Amino acid sequence: MVQVRSVLVLCTGNSARSILGEALFRRHGAGRLAAYSAGSKPKGVPNPGALRLLTREGFDPASFRSKSWNEFTGSDAPEIDLAITVCGNAAGEACPVFPGSPLRAHWGLPDPADAEGDEASVDAAFAETWRLLTMRVEAFFALDLAALDAKTAQAELARIGAMEGAA
Numbered sequence: 001m002v003q004v005r006s007v008l009v010l011c012t013g014n015s016a017r018s019i020l021g022e023a024l025f026r027r028h029g030a031g032r033l034a035a036y037s038a039g040s041k042p043k044g045v046p047n048p049g050a051l052r053l054l055t056r057e058g059f060d061p062a063s064f065r066s067k068s069w070n071e072f073t074g075s076d077a078p079e080i081d082l083a084i085t086v087c088g089n090a091a092g093e094a095c096p097v098f099p100g101s102p103l104r105a106h107w108g109l110p111d112p113a114d115a116e117g118d119e120a121s122v123d124a125a126f127a128e129t130w131r132l133l134t135m136r137v138e139a140f141f142a143l144d145l146a147a148l149d150a151k152t153a154q155a156e157l158a159r160i161g162a163m164e165g166a167a
Contacts, residue, residue, distance in 0.1 A: 001146050001147065002103070002146065002153040003146065004033060004145055005032075005033050005034065005081050006033055006034040006080050006081050006082070007025045007029070007033060007036070007080070008036045008037065008069075008082070008084070008102070009021035009025065009035070009036070009037040009038075009084050010039065010040070011087040012039050012040050012041050013039050013041060013043040013066065014037055014038050014042040014067060014069075015039070015045065015046050015050065015066050015113060016047045016126070016129070017109055017111060017112070017129060017133070018037035018038065018039060019037050019046050019047075019050050019054075020133055021037060021137070023035075023054055023057070024133050024134055024137040025137060026059075028138065028141050029141070033081075036078070036080075038071060039066065040068075040069055042066040042068050043066050045065075045066050046066055047112075049113065049115070049123060049126040050064075050113075051064075052119075052126070053123065057130070080102045081103065082102050082103045082104075082105065082157075083103070083104050083105075084104075084105045084107050085104075086107050086108060086109055103154060103157065104154075105154070105158065105161055107133075107160065107161040107166075108161065110129070110165070110167050112125035132163075132165040135163055135164065136163060139163065140160060
């Protein structure tokens with residue numbers, strides 16, 4: 001039976017989608033699991049569009065930072081039970097080995113950081129990514145993971161990743 005006490009949301013730059021995913025897992029999993037995000041080639045700072053959205057959603061944007069996934073590979077790193085990639089690049093890269101051999105899922109979505117235009121257009125792209133990630137996170141929390149074996153849990157995570165908007 002599967003138990004998920006921690007989630008690591010991964011992307012290449014760790015500036016947009018993965019940061020939003022971390023925020024949603026924090027919100028929906030408060031008191032039930034720890035949520036983190038990281039990137040293979042972190043940008044160093046969250047995208048301004050992500051920070052504006054987090055502020056509108058009631059988060060303290062200062063509590064989010066762009067960081068390397070290497071922070072989660074050492075002996076002093078938190079154990080990760082589920083690693084979710086949210087971009088195609090990170091899904092295709094050779095992920096490091098995380099302590100605890102976590103479940104893995106790919107929930108690919110278009111990158112809102114690629115949105116062009118004025119601030120309102122960029123904010124609309126981030127809002128759409130937030131909506132699509134919210135659907136996935138809510139579907140995750142609707143699962144009775146404790147009643148599932150690892151193979152069935154992996155299949156359910158893949159099903160969630162194929163929901164509307166999958167890239």
